[in-house]
Amino acid sequence: MAIITIISGSPSRQSRLYGLISAAERQLREAQHEVTVIQVTDLPASDLLLGNFNSERIKEALAHVAASDAVIVASPVYKASFSGILKTFLDLIPEKGLDGKQLLPLFIGGTPAHLLVIDYALKPVLSALGGRRFQQGVYAVDQSVKRLEDGGFELDANTAERLARAVDGLQEDLG
Helix, strand or coil: CCEEEEEECCCCCCCCHHHHHHHHHHHHHHCCCEEEEEEHHHCCHHHHHHCCCCCHHHHHHHHHHHHCCEEEEEEEEECCEECHHHHHHHCCCCCCCCCCCEEEEEEEECCHHHCCHHHHHHHHHHHHCCCCEECCCEEEEHHHEEECCCCCEEECHHHHHHHHHHHHHHHHHHC
Protein backbone atom coordinates (compact mmCIF):
# COMPACT_ATOMS: atom_id res chain seq x y z
CA MET A 1 0.00 0.00 0.00
CA ALA A 2 1.37 3.39 -1.01
CA ILE A 3 0.64 6.84 0.38
CA ILE A 4 -0.61 9.16 -2.35
CA THR A 5 -1.53 12.83 -2.15
CA ILE A 6 -3.67 14.55 -4.76
CA ILE A 7 -3.20 18.32 -4.89
CA SER A 8 -6.17 20.06 -6.48
CA GLY A 9 -5.38 23.50 -7.82
CA SER A 10 -8.92 24.21 -8.95
CA PRO A 11 -10.47 27.40 -7.57
CA SER A 12 -13.94 25.89 -8.08
CA ARG A 13 -15.42 22.66 -6.78
CA GLN A 14 -17.71 22.73 -9.82
CA SER A 15 -14.76 22.26 -12.16
CA ARG A 16 -14.79 19.24 -14.42
CA LEU A 17 -11.28 18.62 -13.09
CA TYR A 18 -12.99 16.88 -10.17
CA GLY A 19 -14.21 14.23 -12.60
CA LEU A 20 -10.58 13.31 -13.21
CA ILE A 21 -9.62 13.61 -9.54
CA SER A 22 -12.57 11.49 -8.37
CA ALA A 23 -11.88 8.73 -10.89
CA ALA A 24 -8.18 8.60 -9.99
CA GLU A 25 -8.94 8.64 -6.27
CA ARG A 26 -11.50 5.86 -6.64
CA GLN A 27 -9.09 3.66 -8.62
CA LEU A 28 -6.33 4.16 -6.05
CA ARG A 29 -8.58 3.48 -3.06
CA GLU A 30 -9.89 0.30 -4.72
CA ALA A 31 -6.25 -0.82 -4.93
CA GLN A 32 -5.98 -0.21 -1.15
CA HIS A 33 -3.71 2.84 -1.31
CA GLU A 34 -3.95 5.58 1.30
CA VAL A 35 -5.12 8.70 -0.52
CA THR A 36 -5.33 12.27 0.75
CA VAL A 37 -6.80 15.07 -1.36
CA ILE A 38 -5.56 18.57 -0.65
CA GLN A 39 -8.06 21.14 -1.90
CA VAL A 40 -5.83 24.19 -2.02
CA THR A 41 -8.92 26.42 -1.86
CA ASP A 42 -9.60 25.00 1.63
CA LEU A 43 -6.30 26.35 2.96
CA PRO A 44 -6.29 29.84 4.47
CA ALA A 45 -5.74 32.30 1.62
CA SER A 46 -3.67 34.70 3.72
CA ASP A 47 -1.35 31.86 4.81
CA LEU A 48 -0.89 30.79 1.19
CA LEU A 49 -0.27 34.30 -0.13
CA LEU A 50 2.05 35.31 2.70
CA GLY A 51 3.90 32.00 2.75
CA ASN A 52 3.03 31.39 6.40
CA PHE A 53 5.01 28.26 7.16
CA ASN A 54 3.85 28.44 10.80
CA SER A 55 0.20 27.94 9.85
CA GLU A 56 -1.07 24.63 11.22
CA ARG A 57 -3.15 24.01 8.09
CA ILE A 58 -0.16 24.68 5.81
CA LYS A 59 2.09 22.47 7.98
CA GLU A 60 -0.50 19.66 7.80
CA ALA A 61 -0.82 19.92 4.00
CA LEU A 62 2.95 19.96 3.52
CA ALA A 63 3.32 16.99 5.89
CA HIS A 64 0.96 14.99 3.64
CA VAL A 65 3.10 15.80 0.62
CA ALA A 66 6.31 14.95 2.51
CA ALA A 67 4.94 11.57 3.65
CA SER A 68 3.72 10.60 0.18
CA ASP A 69 5.19 8.02 -2.14
CA ALA A 70 3.40 9.71 -5.04
CA VAL A 71 1.82 13.09 -5.70
CA ILE A 72 -0.89 13.76 -8.26
CA VAL A 73 -0.93 17.42 -9.29
CA ALA A 74 -4.26 18.50 -10.77
CA SER A 75 -5.24 21.82 -12.28
CA PRO A 76 -7.47 23.47 -14.82
CA VAL A 77 -5.63 25.38 -17.55
CA TYR A 78 -5.92 29.16 -17.54
CA LYS A 79 -4.09 31.38 -20.03
CA ALA A 80 -1.88 28.48 -21.18
CA SER A 81 -0.73 27.60 -17.65
CA PHE A 82 -1.89 25.96 -14.46
CA SER A 83 -3.89 27.86 -11.86
CA GLY A 84 -2.35 30.55 -9.71
CA ILE A 85 -3.71 28.93 -6.59
CA LEU A 86 -1.79 25.75 -7.41
CA LYS A 87 1.41 27.77 -7.95
CA THR A 88 0.89 29.48 -4.60
CA PHE A 89 0.80 26.09 -2.87
CA LEU A 90 3.71 24.66 -4.86
CA ASP A 91 5.77 27.68 -3.77
CA LEU A 92 5.46 26.43 -0.17
CA ILE A 93 6.92 22.99 -0.87
CA PRO A 94 10.59 22.84 0.16
CA GLU A 95 13.27 22.87 -2.54
CA LYS A 96 13.70 19.08 -2.63
CA GLY A 97 10.20 18.34 -1.36
CA LEU A 98 9.28 16.15 -4.35
CA ASP A 99 12.58 14.26 -4.53
CA GLY A 100 12.00 10.52 -4.94
CA LYS A 101 8.24 10.81 -5.38
CA GLN A 102 6.27 9.54 -8.36
CA LEU A 103 4.43 12.47 -9.99
CA LEU A 104 1.29 12.33 -12.09
CA PRO A 105 -0.16 15.52 -13.63
CA LEU A 106 -3.92 15.71 -14.31
CA PHE A 107 -5.02 18.75 -16.29
CA ILE A 108 -8.21 19.92 -17.95
CA GLY A 109 -8.68 22.76 -20.40
CA GLY A 110 -11.08 24.19 -22.92
CA THR A 111 -9.02 23.26 -25.97
CA PRO A 112 -6.41 20.68 -27.00
CA ALA A 113 -4.18 23.62 -27.99
CA HIS A 114 -2.91 23.77 -24.38
CA LEU A 115 -1.88 20.13 -24.23
CA LEU A 116 1.79 21.01 -23.74
CA VAL A 117 1.08 22.99 -20.55
CA ILE A 118 2.15 19.93 -18.56
CA ASP A 119 5.58 19.77 -20.18
CA TYR A 120 6.28 23.48 -20.53
CA ALA A 121 4.61 25.05 -17.49
CA LEU A 122 4.21 22.41 -14.76
CA LYS A 123 7.20 20.10 -15.13
CA PRO A 124 9.81 22.86 -14.77
CA VAL A 125 8.24 23.93 -11.48
CA LEU A 126 8.01 20.36 -10.17
CA SER A 127 11.60 19.73 -11.31
CA ALA A 128 12.75 22.75 -9.28
CA LEU A 129 11.20 20.99 -6.26
CA GLY A 130 13.21 17.83 -6.89
CA GLY A 131 10.63 16.07 -9.05
CA ARG A 132 12.24 13.62 -11.46
CA ARG A 133 9.92 10.62 -11.62
CA PHE A 134 7.10 11.79 -13.90
CA GLN A 135 4.28 9.59 -15.14
CA GLN A 136 2.65 10.30 -18.48
CA GLY A 137 0.21 13.04 -17.55
CA VAL A 138 -3.43 13.20 -18.55
CA TYR A 139 -4.75 16.28 -20.30
CA ALA A 140 -8.49 16.30 -20.94
CA VAL A 141 -10.70 18.84 -22.65
CA ASP A 142 -13.79 20.10 -20.87
CA GLN A 143 -16.10 18.34 -23.34
CA SER A 144 -14.69 14.95 -22.31
CA VAL A 145 -16.05 15.28 -18.75
CA LYS A 146 -19.81 15.51 -18.40
CA ARG A 147 -21.47 17.01 -15.33
CA LEU A 148 -24.25 14.80 -13.98
CA GLU A 149 -27.45 16.01 -12.36
CA ASP A 150 -26.47 14.45 -9.03
CA GLY A 151 -23.31 16.60 -8.92
CA GLY A 152 -21.00 13.83 -10.09
CA PHE A 153 -19.06 13.54 -13.31
CA GLU A 154 -18.81 11.07 -16.16
CA LEU A 155 -15.68 10.74 -18.27
CA ASP A 156 -15.93 9.85 -21.94
CA ALA A 157 -14.49 6.44 -22.82
CA ASN A 158 -11.20 7.74 -24.23
CA THR A 159 -10.48 9.96 -21.22
CA ALA A 160 -11.48 7.24 -18.76
CA GLU A 161 -9.14 4.78 -20.48
CA ARG A 162 -6.20 7.20 -20.60
CA LEU A 163 -6.70 8.10 -16.94
CA ALA A 164 -6.94 4.44 -15.87
CA ARG A 165 -3.72 3.65 -17.77
CA ALA A 166 -1.92 6.59 -16.15
CA VAL A 167 -3.02 5.56 -12.67
CA ASP A 168 -2.05 1.94 -13.41
CA GLY A 169 1.38 3.17 -14.50
CA LEU A 170 1.73 5.13 -11.28
CA GLN A 171 0.87 2.06 -9.23
CA GLU A 172 3.29 -0.15 -11.18
CA ASP A 173 6.15 2.27 -10.61
CA LEU A 174 5.35 2.40 -6.91
CA GLY A 175 5.99 -1.34 -6.80
